[in-house]
Amino acid sequence: MSDPRTPDPSGWWDHLLAASLVGTARRPVPPLDAAGLGVRARTDARPETALLDAAALAGALRAAGTVMPTAPAGTAPTGGPASADGTQPASRPAPPESRPAAPPRAAQLLSLVLVQNPAGPSSLEPLVRHWCTTAVRHGYRLPHALLPQVLELGRSRPGLRVPLVLTLGERGRWLAERVPGAEWVARTSARADADLGAASPDRAAATADTLPDVAAWALLADAQRLTALRAARERDPSLGRAYVEGTWSTDPARTRKAHLELLEIGLGDADEDLLERALDDRAAGVRALAATLLDGLPRSARAARMGDRLRALLHTDRRLLRTRLDVELPDDPDPAGVRDGLVPPPRGVSARAWWLQRIVAGAPLSIWTDATGTDPEATYGLIPSDEARAGVREAVLRRGDRGWAQAIARTRGARRNPLDPAIVALLDPAEAERLVLAGAEVGGAALATVVQGAPPRWSRALTLGLLDRCRRTRTSADLAPPLVQLVARAGDLHPDGLPVLQDWLATDPPPEPARRLLRELVQLLSLYRSIEEAFAP
Numbered sequence: 001m002s003d004p005r006t007p008d009p010s011g012w013w014d015h016l017l018a019a020s021l022v023g024t025a026r027r028p029v030p031p032l033d034a035a036g037l038g039v040r041a042r043t044d045a046r047p048e049t050a051l052l053d054a055a056a057l058a059g060a061l062r063a064a065g066t067v068m069p070t071a072p073a074g075t076a077p078t079g080g081p082a083s084a085d086g087t088q089p090a091s092r093p094a095p096p097e098s099r100p101a102a103p104p105r106a107a108q109l110l111s112l113v114l115v116q117n118p119a120g121p122s123s124l125e126p127l128v129r130h131w132c133t134t135a136v137r138h139g140y141r142l143p144h145a146l147l148p149q150v151l152e153l154g155r156s157r158p159g160l161r162v163p164l165v166l167t168l169g170e171r172g173r174w175l176a177e178r179v180p181g182a183e184w185v186a187r188t189s190a191r192a193d194a195d196l197g198a199a200s201p202d203r204a205a206a207t208a209d210t211l212p213d214v215a216a217w218a219l220l221a222d223a224q225r226l227t228a229l230r231a232a233r234e235r236d237p238s239l240g241r242a243y244v245e246g247t248w249s250t251d252p253a254r255t256r257k258a259h260l261e262l263l264e265i266g267l268g269d270a271d272e273d274l275l276e277r278a279l280d281d282r283a284a285g286v287r288a289l290a291a292t293l294l295d296g297l298p299r300s301a302r303a304a305r306m307g308d309r310l311r312a313l314l315h316t317d318r319r320l321l322r323t324r325l326d327v328e329l330p331d332d333p334d335p336a337g338v339r340d341g342l343v344p345p346p347r348g349v350s351a352r353a354w355w356l357q358r359i360v361a362g363a364p365l366s367i368w369t370d371a372t373g374t375d376p377e378a379t380y381g382l383i384p385s386d387e388a389r390a391g392v393r394e395a396v397l398r399r400g401d402r403g404w405a406q407a408i409a410r411t412r413g414a415r416r417n418p419l420d421p422a423i424v425a426l427l428d429p430a431e432a433e434r435l436v437l438a439g440a441e442v443g444g445a446a447l448a449t450v451v452q453g454a455p456p457r458w459s460r461a462l463t464l465g466l467l468d469r470c471r472r473t474r475t476s477a478d479l480a481p482p483l484v485q486l487v488a489r490a491g492d493l494h495p496d497g498l499p500v501l502q503d504w505l506a507t508d509p510p511p512e513p514a515r516r517l518l519r520e521l522v523q524l525l526s527l528y529r530s531i532e533e534a535f536a537p
């Protein structure tokens with residue numbers, strides 16, 4: 001064994017490890033000068049303290065001196081294909097950043113939220129999400145110093161993965177390929193754009209020329225294929241469709257389904273042939289997804305077939321003062337109906353009612369107005385069946401039909417039913433806000449549903465109107481539910497709502513637990529404002 005006093009970092013580490021295993025009573029701690037680092041030990045330290053001091057230094061030395069591994073030439077890494085020189089990605093440096101780091105004040109606020117959130121632990125996700133969306137809007141990325149913490153946060157908080165991915169930057173994605181537990185980054189990147197409604201800034205400058213051709217796309221790793229397919233569907237849907245068609249016959253069912261899901265981006269009539277082909281797929285999940293996507297194509301052959309089935313179920317009785325609309329339940333489907341998606345229902349659901357909903361969801365909406373001879377709003381009010389109304393709702397959402405969305409929202413409002421958030425999102429903003437404010441006057445338990453169903457990015461009028469209605473709610477039991485929803489929607493409130501809330505809390509605070517929720521909302525909005533100001537030019 002070498003002399004422990006001979007300068008030798010590796011030998012010094014071996015002696016230190018031996019002392020820690022058997023104890024300082026049986027083996028002395030190797031002196032720090034034996035490591036040859038020019039570091040002096042404390043002269044008054046007890047043996048056990050000296051051991052811990054040396055261990056702390058050794059841990060830092062080993063971490064700082066670690067050399068990234070290099071795989072043999074030609075080895076394909078987990079995160080993608082080998083580089084041109086055949087090395088593992090661990091040996092490649094991170095690519096240059098395409099966006100600047102967040103301003104120092106913004107970085108400090110994010111660090112505060114992550115370490116000691118002044119608004120409480122329940123507000124962590126909305127605050128981080130707001131920070132990320134604000135950073136994306138202003139063209140910034142996460143600072144490098146916070147990347148390890150953020151990667152761990154995304155591992156434990158699936159709800160934050162999409163906004164975090166959009167702000168990781170190039171080094172964050174590079175680091176995620178090398179950190180155990182950060183595999184969520186690659187999985188999330190493929191769907192991040194759709195969930196947040198914006199293209200990833202790290203790819204925003206890319207043009208159609210950067211997309212691989214069909215042959216090159218087929219050779220990419222699965223995660224890279226999904227990323228390229230999403231980009232193609234956003235810029236050139238026909239190229240994206242060609243990608244899917246090129247490998248359809250050789251891809252496994254799970255991959256076919258994942259590719260088919262991305263066809264929803266830029267979905268159009270030109271996709272019908274591929275979706276009709278998918279109706280005959282051997283995998284039930286692929287067939288079901290194809291039927292769902294075809295629900296969004298009202299001019300397709302399947303829509304015409306569903307329309308024929310629906311017409312046979314509708315019976316209209318027109319009288320002088322009113323029109324009556326009856327909807328029959330369908331009989332058991334024939335093989336053609338099964339192919340079109342009329343499959344057995346989920347457990348506990350009536351089969352015939354389920355088939356009616358599927359038929360209505362796939363049929364053209366004009367079938368209904370043709371049957372009644374009137375407009376969508378009057379027609380929707382005549383539909384007697386819950387299953388038929390649910391099918392109409394599905395069709396409206398799949399096709400983004402604003403006219404029918406308005407009909408549904410107005411009919412529900414006239415019946416004093418809770419607003420449907422997904423339907424409200426399709427409306428013209430002014431119409432949506434009018435319906436929300438009208439629904440808020442119902443008060444009571446419905447007020448929380450109204451707040452939940454309001455469209456995003458509230459105007460000043462909508463913000464102040466809803467806050468006024470909440471303030472007029474006198475009992476804590478009725479006020480707490482809408483305040484819970486206001487906390488959840490805090491990022492949508494207009495900034496002018498903050499002084500109103502501060503005045504409410506200072507001059508006329510409600511009893512508990514509503515007071516605690518109101519205080520949390522004020523703290524949350526104050527942090528939102530600080531985040532916005534930190535990113536402002």
